[in-house]
Amino acid sequence: MYKHTIDNATCIAFISGDKKAFESIYCAFSKSLYRRILYLIKNPDDADEILHNIFIKIWTGREHIDPDNNLYAYFMQAANSMAIDQLRKNLRTQVVHDNISLFGEGRTALSVEDSYIGKEDWKILESAIEQLPPQRRLIFKLCKIEGKSYKEVSESLSISPATISNQLVLAMKFLRQFVKQHHKEILLYCLLFDYIGRR
Structure with a gap:
């Protein structure tokens, strides 16, 4: 009407x-x-x-x-x-908050050991991200960390959404394999990235 x-x-x-x-x-x-x-x-x-x-x-x-x-x-x-x-922004904020709390940084009574473990886990994951090929690393950071849509990244980098999707699948596969060799709790970050930036 x-x-x-x-x-x-x-x-x-x-x-x-x-x-x-x-x-x-x-x-x-x-x-x-x-x-x-x-x-x-x-x-x-x-x-x-x-x-x-x-x-x-x-x-x-x-x-x-x-x-x-x-x-x-x-x-x-x-x-x-x-x-x-x-909604996606709220989801990213909530999942990150829950994840940080799970690692101890959101607790009111935070032990030195808990804080150290959380920061060290993130450093390990960051080192894994830096080992990705340049374009794959850039796509991963734009979509999964900065929360940009496939369309935004596609226009910015002049590549197809299908290429972005394929690169993210390969990036997540590498990260899962990498973190299995380190701290098991880091897998929670991989689950977080699965939720963030889906378009």
């Missing part, structure tokens, strides 16, 4: 930078978009921020909008994408 609420003239005015058209679109779409975002991420504060960012992002990039397309669908696609990105 929303595609009938915003007529083509309003859409064109929005693309041209008309602030009244922006307000009309905001009033027509914001409640529905907010409900969708909140349904996905279950956090009102995050939902408010994402809704705000959606309108800023689309407003600043409005010249790329095709006025003949369904504008509401365009906004909804942006809402879904940004909500999923936030």
